[in-house]
Amino acid sequence: MSTHSVADTANTASTTAARPRVEHKYAPGAKRARRINTGLGVLAWVIGIVFCLPALWMLLTSFHSEADAATNPPSLAASLTLDGYRAFFGSDGGASPWPPLLNSLMASLFSTVLVLLLALPAAYALSIRRVRKWTDVMFFFLSTKMLPVVAGLLPIYLFAKNVGMLDNIWLLVILYTSMNLPIAVWMMQSFLADVPVSIIEAAQVDGARLPTVLARVVAPIAAPGIAATSLICFIFSWNELLFARVLTGVRAETAPVYLMSVVTSQGLFLAQLCAASVIVSLPVLAAGFAAQDKLVQGLSLGAVK
Incomplete structure (x- = not known):
């Protein structure tokens, strides 16, 4: 074997050893990481929705009448009205905001x-x-x-x-x-x-x-x-x-x-x-x-x- 062949073989081996191993997307490790990321994403969405629920509930209640807003438990299917906003802006003779x-x-x-x-x-x-x-x-x-x-x-x-x-x-x-x-x-x-x-x-x-x-x-x-x-x-x-x-x-x-x-x-x-x-x-x-x-x-x- 020539000197060039030995050198080329050594360079090829060193390059192969230095090349990072790419994990296939269907490998068990990749599937596990993908499931973990999906679970964390779902958890983040759940936490975000939980934190937004009070604000969304406040927004929905603002479009209810006083009688429907005071029911216990509150009714999601109650009719919507702008009476709360009219009262806030003083359309019924109240103070102006x-x-x-x-x-x-x-x-x-x-x-x-x-x-x-x-x-x-x-x-x-x-x-x-x-x-x-x-x-x-x-x-x-x-x-x-x-x-x-x-x-x-x-x-x-x-x-x-x-x-x-x-x-x-x-x-x-x-x-x-x-x-x-x-x-x-x-x-x-x-x-x-x-x-x-x-x-x-x-x-x-x-x-x-x-x-x-x-x-x-x-x-x-x-x-x-x-x-x-x-x-x-x-x-x-x-x-x-x-x-x-x-x-x-x-x-x-x-x-x-x-x-x-x-x-x-x-x-x-x-x-x-x-x-x-x-x-x-x-x-x-x-x-x-x-x-x-x-x-x-x-x-x-x-x-x-």
């Missing part, structure tokens, strides 16, 4: 914008241009969430009363900003930590100052994280009840406080309450669907290296 909805929208939007304007420079200083003892700063932001909200309610109420800011929507804007700012800094710090420093240095070499770097370099790269942070802050502000219930009256009443007016001394109007809950939930659902892709990217940013 538009001022509370607009107050909630105003407080949530303004506080979210303020949080982003304050959290982005803070996260930049804690992740890219790290200040001294930045871990202590992060712990300080986290420690502000350790105090129960109800513990600071009385001092805030007395302060608002003394300065004449009770029943003022701007007081809620300030409180929601301070409430969401630590969460926003923590989230955006992890998002901005993945921004390449070389891009920022290149922009600074070209003469870009800090506001330009934040607006035109950092913000576009960290857009998914900013979208996720803003959506979470918006949801927290929209759903907040304790501050709004104690510190507002008529002019600054928000949507969650307005929902409590459905529960009266005459009883619980279940169909109207479900209709009101559906309407109040729509802005959050719309914002979530609009920023769905950015939200998924932002929440998973940095999860896979």
Whole structure:
């Protein structure tokens, strides 16, 4: 046997040994893996449906009359009506829900914008241009969430009363900003930590100052994280009840406080309450669907290296 034949045989053997073994799709291992994946998929669908059932039940009940909604057990075949929505929008002479909805929208939007304007420079200083003892700063932001909200309610109420800011929507804007700012800094710090420093240095070499770097370099790269942070802050502000219930009256009443007016001394109007809950939930659902892709990217940013 020639030298070339021996060498070719050795190369063929080494290539065959190095080639990964491809498992046939009908092999027992592949069938087992396919059954496991199918079972996990079915389980995920079941869990998702179970979690969605209360919301679907609320939606269905909102289209029932008060008599049908109060039956026990509830009837799925009951006739559908829009009486609950008509009562919510005040078509029967009740109070209009538009001022509370607009107050909630105003407080949530303004506080979210303020949080982003304050959290982005803070996260930049804690992740890219790290200040001294930045871990202590992060712990300080986290420690502000350790105090129960109800513990600071009385001092805030007395302060608002003394300065004449009770029943003022701007007081809620300030409180929601301070409430969401630590969460926003923590989230955006992890998002901005993945921004390449070389891009920022290149922009600074070209003469870009800090506001330009934040607006035109950092913000576009960290857009998914900013979208996720803003959506979470918006949801927290929209759903907040304790501050709004104690510190507002008529002019600054928000949507969650307005929902409590459905529960009266005459009883619980279940169909109207479900209709009101559906309407109040729509802005959050719309914002979530609009920023769905950015939200998924932002929440998973940095999860896979």
